[in-house]
Amino acid sequence: MSQFNADAVQQVEREQAQVTAVYGLLDERLTEVRAQLADVLRSPADGPGEVYAREVAAERLARRLRLLEGAEEGLVFGRIDGADGTVLRIGRLGLRTGGQDLPLLVDWRAEAARPFYAATAVHPMGLRRRRHLRVEDRRVRAVSDELLDGSAPVAGDIVGDGPLAEALEARRTGRMRAAVATLQAEQDAIVRSPHQGVTVVQGGPGTGKTVVALHRAAYVLYASPNAAGRGVLVLGPNARFLDYVSRVLPSLGENDVVLTTCGELTGVVPAAVEPSDVARLKGRSALAGALAGLVRSRQAPGGGLVVRVGQERVRLNGTDVAAAREAAVASGLAHNRARKVFKDQLIDAVVAALRRGAVEALAHIDAEVAESTGMDLDAAAEADLRALGFDGGPAADPAGMFDADAVRDGLVADAHVERAVESLWPRLTPEAVVSALLTDPHTAAGCLPSFTSDERARLTRSPDAPESWTDADVPLLDEAAELVDGPPEATFGHIVVDEAQELTAMQWRMVMRRCPARSMTLVGDFAQAGPVTTASDWSQALGPHLGSRFALHTLTVGYRTTREILTTTHGLLARIAPGQTPSRSIRHGDAPRSLTACPRTLADAVVEELRAQSAAHPDELRAVICADALVGDLASAGVERWARLVPASEARGLEFDASVVVGPEEIVAARPGGERDLYVALTRATKRLCTIAVAADPA
Numbered sequence: 001m002s003q004f005n006a007d008a009v010q011q012v013e014r015e016q017a018q019v020t021a022v023y024g025l026l027d028e029r030l031t032e033v034r035a036q037l038a039d040v041l042r043s044p045a046d047g048p049g050e051v052y053a054r055e056v057a058a059e060r061l062a063r064r065l066r067l068l069e070g071a072e073e074g075l076v077f078g079r080i081d082g083a084d085g086t087v088l089r090i091g092r093l094g095l096r097t098g099g100q101d102l103p104l105l106v107d108w109r110a111e112a113a114r115p116f117y118a119a120t121a122v123h124p125m126g127l128r129r130r131r132h133l134r135v136e137d138r139r140v141r142a143v144s145d146e147l148l149d150g151s152a153p154v155a156g157d158i159v160g161d162g163p164l165a166e167a168l169e170a171r172r173t174g175r176m177r178a179a180v181a182t183l184q185a186e187q188d189a190i191v192r193s194p195h196q197g198v199t200v201v202q203g204g205p206g207t208g209k210t211v212v213a214l215h216r217a218a219y220v221l222y223a224s225p226n227a228a229g230r231g232v233l234v235l236g237p238n239a240r241f242l243d244y245v246s247r248v249l250p251s252l253g254e255n256d257v258v259l260t261t262c263g264e265l266t267g268v269v270p271a272a273v274e275p276s277d278v279a280r281l282k283g284r285s286a287l288a289g290a291l292a293g294l295v296r297s298r299q300a301p302g303g304g305l306v307v308r309v310g311q312e313r314v315r316l317n318g319t320d321v322a323a324a325r326e327a328a329v330a331s332g333l334a335h336n337r338a339r340k341v342f343k344d345q346l347i348d349a350v351v352a353a354l355r356r357g358a359v360e361a362l363a364h365i366d367a368e369v370a371e372s373t374g375m376d377l378d379a380a381a382e383a384d385l386r387a388l389g390f391d392g393g394p395a396a397d398p399a400g401m402f403d404a405d406a407v408r409d410g411l412v413a414d415a416h417v418e419r420a421v422e423s424l425w426p427r428l429t430p431e432a433v434v435s436a437l438l439t440d441p442h443t444a445a446g447c448l449p450s451f452t453s454d455e456r457a458r459l460t461r462s463p464d465a466p467e468s469w470t471d472a473d474v475p476l477l478d479e480a481a482e483l484v485d486g487p488p489e490a491t492f493g494h495i496v497v498d499e500a501q502e503l504t505a506m507q508w509r510m511v512m513r514r515c516p517a518r519s520m521t522l523v524g525d526f527a528q529a530g531p532v533t534t535a536s537d538w539s540q541a542l543g544p545h546l547g548s549r550f551a552l553h554t555l556t557v558g559y560r561t562t563r564e565i566l567t568t569t570h571g572l573l574a575r576i577a578p579g580q581t582p583s584r585s586i587r588h589g590d591a592p593r594s595l596t597a598c599p600r601t602l603a604d605a606v607v608e609e610l611r612a613q614s615a616a617h618p619d620e621l622r623a624v625i626c627a628d629a630l631v632g633d634l635a636s637a638g639v640e641r642w643a644r645l646v647p648a649s650e651a652r653g654l655e656f657d658a659s660v661v662v663g664p665e666e667i668v669a670a671r672p673g674g675e676r677d678l679y680v681a682l683t684r685a686t687k688r689l690c691t692i693a694v695a696a697d698p699a
């Protein structure tokens, strides 16, 4: 055994003793929390107050239990040795025994762990050594050291291949892994940035934007109890992507993050898809103005009103109705809530009219009596009251007998009044508002003056078509819901948006609505934008909501795609994002290959390529990425036996060991901005890329 190996074995054994102690403590904590939870659940509760208190305590313990259970895999992964001899072990969560000053394990998000990520040979931050531990099934498999103070390795320092290289070389599984043990300094700086507002992270494909976004979500939960208490939401572009990243946060011990798409956020299940040009139209912010205008047009647009009250008809003129409308609008409430203000104001006006009527009727009677008997009824009543020792009284107010409150209460419950109010200020549903805009060309013309008639025609559908909502309708329904019923109840303390370049102006409004504190992490790359997005940079996307109040970071190192693959995309990148500097890849691999097949033999050519690849690299995760229209044919040819079959429109954010991009020209032609779809497709592989172009069929 070489000295290096003997040293390594000894270090592994030493670390094992510590790791065993850490797992022992984890087991102890688990036993304690399980027992506490069982006690709480068994404890008697008398009355609703105690039941509630018991539920709160049980939920708190259940969360702690989930956290401890989730930390099993890779509980300890690092260690830092200070120049002063202090040693800290870094892991998924913090663990401390009663008697010790230093914790047995430091949570990776704690300030004390920062040097593990940020120290460099230039800025060692007081460290002598950073050690990575590879632990599987509670056994230490390897250790690997970096010396940071410029000293030469001595016995006990195991300087070998970096753990980052190991993580990047690992076979892809179709599910993203946490990178908590190997977060790089530029990524870590963003993850634990103290910035409370909106952090934007951009960078080319594979620069770790998703890694940063998910680790930042975990960091916010740890470091900002305020945001954590109000919940953290992670939004991704589609179900395939969410599935890909679904393991990362639980493996970081965080199970309380809501992971979803913009479409699913509202509970509406989109049942139809529509052409991307229509979806893009629906994404424009003009739609927000249109919906607001439409709702306003349903709020007492003009004219007077006749209300039947018992046997009487009360006529309110346009000014009365307009005053009620103004009061309701000035309340700032959503349409259905402001309706009550409108109704109350109208009823006040009706009561005032009834009172005026009563006064006039009394005056009329007085005048008739005076004319026929010569008697002044008011003066007589006043004299009688004075004689009885009263001072003036009811006769001073001719309508004093009119009980306005009783009349008002009667009117609130009156069906005629309710009908009259409904005709002026109808109760609305979000669905009815959106349908009115999308099915009535006159309404669309009135509400969307900035759209051309062709654009409006593409937007509207027949009123007879069955009502089935699309993804692009969801933000419209959400907007309408806010207009008619008020802001959503479920808001979040922090929102993370991945592939944020994909969001339309209407989707950004949905996101902002759910984050009143404006604490967000947004990651994306406009060179990878799909055809529906309505912005071409961050200022356009965020300016309407934040002005320039966002901190922008750019990641520059590519961790996924090999240098060889990235180089072949430089020309394409220069066309789709002329100002963008290509990222610098830290990986090398085979040169990409290009094949050609005619349409008749295309599927066979793809299968042949996959067969060859799987014989040469049996363990690799492969994908065939093609224009959406080719998916059916390739599936029929049995491609899925060898590879994941991914339509180019759903490839964003995904990663494979090898990818076969079928029909690059077809991908480009399939939808507007198709070159960006091709750029996404070409940058998914960590090891090898093969493109199969479709040649003109000689036949």
Ligand SMILES: Nc1ncnc2c1ncn2[C@@H]1O[C@H](COP(=O)(O)OP(=O)(O)OP(=O)(O)O)[C@@H](O)[C@H]1O
Pocket: 164, 167, 168, 176, 177, 179, 182, 183, 184, 187, 203, 204, 205, 206, 207, 208, 209, 210, 211, 212, 525, 528, 559, 560, 652, 653, 654, 655
């Ligand atoms: N610090 C790291 N340690 C280990 N792996 C990393 C690290 N940073 C990035 N990676 C790996 O690099 C790959 C690309 O990362 P990620 O998906 O976050 O990039 P991205 O910028 O979001 O890509 P895209 O633009 O294509 O969505 C992933 O496999 C990820 O696990």
